Amino acid sequence: MTEEKNILEVQDLSVHFGHGEELVKAVDEVSFTVGRGETIALVGESGSGKSISALALTRLAPRAAVYAGGRVLFNGSDMLLRSERELRDIRGSQISYIFQEPMVSFNPVFTIGWQIEEAIRLHRKDVNVAGEIERLLDLVQLPERSAKAYPHQMSGGQLQRCMIAMALACSPELLVADEPTTALDVTVQREILNLLADLSQKVNLSVLMITHNFGIVADLASRVYVMQTGKIVEEGGTKQVLYEPRHDYTKQLMAAVPRLHPAKN
Amino acid sequence: MEKLLTVENLNVIYGKGKDSVHAVKDVTFDIAPGEIFGLVGESGCGKSSLGKAIVRLTDPASGRIDFNGDDVALMKGKELKTYRQEVQMVFQDPYGSLNPRMKVGNAIVDVLDVHRIGKDRNERRAQVAELFDAVGLNPEWAWRYPHEFSGGQRQRICIARALSLDPKLLVADEPVSALDVSVQAEILELLEDLRAQRQLAFLFVSHDLAVVRNVCDRVAVMYNGEVVEMGEVGDVIDNPQHEYTRTLLAAVPAF
Numbered sequence: 001m002t003e004e005k006n007i008l009e010v011q012d013l014s015v016h017f018g019h020g021e022e023l024v025k026a027v028d029e030v031s032f033t034v035g036r037g038e039t040i041a042l043v044g045e046s047g048s049g050k051s052i053s054a055l056a057l058t059r060l061a062p063r064a065a066v067y068a069g070g071r072v073l074f075n076g077s078d079m080l081l082r083s084e085r086e087l088r089d090i091r092g093s094q095i096s097y098i099f100q101e102p103m104v105s106f107n108p109v110f111t112i113g114w115q116i117e118e119a120i121r122l123h124r125k126d127v128n129v130a131g132e133i134e135r136l137l138d139l140v141q142l143p144e145r146s147a148k149a150y151p152h153q154m155s156g157g158q159l160q161r162c163m164i165a166m167a168l169a170c171s172p173e174l175l176v177a178d179e180p181t182t183a184l185d186v187t188v189q190r191e192i193l194n195l196l197a198d199l200s201q202k203v204n205l206s207v208l209m210i211t212h213n214f215g216i217v218a219d220l221a222s223r224v225y226v227m228q229t230g231k232i233v234e235e236g237g238t239k240q241v242l243y244e245p246r247h248d249y250t251k252q253l254m255a256a257v258p259r260l261h262p263a264k265n
Numbered sequence: 266m267e268k269l270l271t272v273e274n275l276n277v278i279y280g281k282g283k284d285s286v287h288a289v290k291d292v293t294f295d296i297a298p299g300e301i302f303g304l305v306g307e308s309g310c311g312k313s314s315l316g317k318a319i320v321r322l323t324d325p326a327s328g329r330i331d332f333n334g335d336d337v338a339l340m341k342g343k344e345l346k347t348y349r350q351e352v353q354m355v356f357q358d359p360y361g362s363l364n365p366r367m368k369v370g371n372a373i374v375d376v377l378d379v380h381r382i383g384k385d386r387n388e389r390r391a392q393v394a395e396l397f398d399a400v401g402l403n404p405e406w407a408w409r410y411p412h413e414f415s416g417g418q419r420q421r422i423c424i425a426r427a428l429s430l431d432p433k434l435l436v437a438d439e440p441v442s443a444l445d446v447s448v449q450a451e452i453l454e455l456l457e458d459l460r461a462q463r464q465l466a467f468l469f470v471s472h473d474l475a476v477v478r479n480v481c482d483r484v485a486v487m488y489n490g491e492v493v494e495m496g497e498v499g500d501v502i503d504n505p506q507h508e509y510t511r512t513l514l515a516a517v518p519a520f
Contacts, residue, residue, distance in 0.1 A: 045445040046416065156308070185307045185472050190516035212445050215475075215518030242520050256450035258475040260502060260519050 008034040013070035028230035039207040044227035093123040093170035100179040102159035106151040113147030119169040136165040157188035275328035288314040290490040303481035353427035357439035359419035363411040370407030396425040417448035
């Protein structure tokens, strides 16, 4: 009964670009799992394949990508075998995404409320839309009047909250958060991290967090996978990976992290 | 102690009357030659306004900025041009700081052209090669376009351009915030090397306290336009005195 325990099981997933001598194995036989209500982190430097892995879950990787092998089992069914139409129903309603740049993720000419409403209408038919918008804004601790605001009238932190509201509009089971706080200030980042932790409790949300910030990993994730050049080089419980890294690459990464309170030795 | 830059009771105010914004309030600090001085605080606290006032991109409402003992506000003509060679800026987004249609080497040759450094184009191109070497880039890459480089390489290019006029002070506004942790470590190391080799001083603007802890000598914490705390970086972070500094430190996701 593995489906019961894990909402997502990625098995030997490979995503390639180009062919022949120019072949790039962006994701190379990657396997990971996300348990129900669990938050896991995928870490690694830019170009390591973490974002492509995340996009590949719902076949959203750039058009040139070739899904060269493996399976993406979401609730036990393989996403790579689903039709584009079926995937469109799943994206946003069962698996949703938030990205790094809240400013560019919104359409500047529509209000926040309009854009949240669009997410609701696409997937849900019989709901009181106005009430839903209010509920969602409340969930991310924004006042009701935010619905009438345009993206440029909000700060980066407020926009990321709106982004989360939109992502949660259809009560997804899995939230993929790709560097959700990298563009934000440390105090605002703290608020967003607390919000995510809070939500995963409240609505039993499973979260796949993609980041290169180990502080965030320590804060939120129960398990962590370290990626380098398309491969997962180390995995384990957060404490074990952060404090007793086994792989050389993880050790190098950890050594590069600037510490607030460097060990005195 | 000898001072390179002193800022005294500086105020920057945007707008007039009711709608005016007091972005920098009575800020006083100084930077010694070869010192890396950190400036931390959240967005909107006035860090960038302060940086802009120092490079004279915005005029202060009151207060005084001295560079090597000369009042910056009174500089004009040749003196101001020299000041603008000696104080350079590096920004957060290196891609946004480079013209996508211009070979990166030419972006540096242009700077040398404007300031009439080097006697002809060949000599300037040779200087570009030296600068590339100084920031750890292959000099042959100077004749490529910005999109052919990674984020860290682009930041090195921006640093090379800032160094082209042999400055004494670099105002670095969030220079590593957009970079990965391993690339960030390399750029920070480069800044340390430049300080050691050239006695270059930095005003290092950042919201990342861990980075500031690792590269800066002293730090000022800004909140709402005011410097609320200032001191040796280790003292401020290990033993914060002001309420806001504590809030800021508590927000850092650390392990």
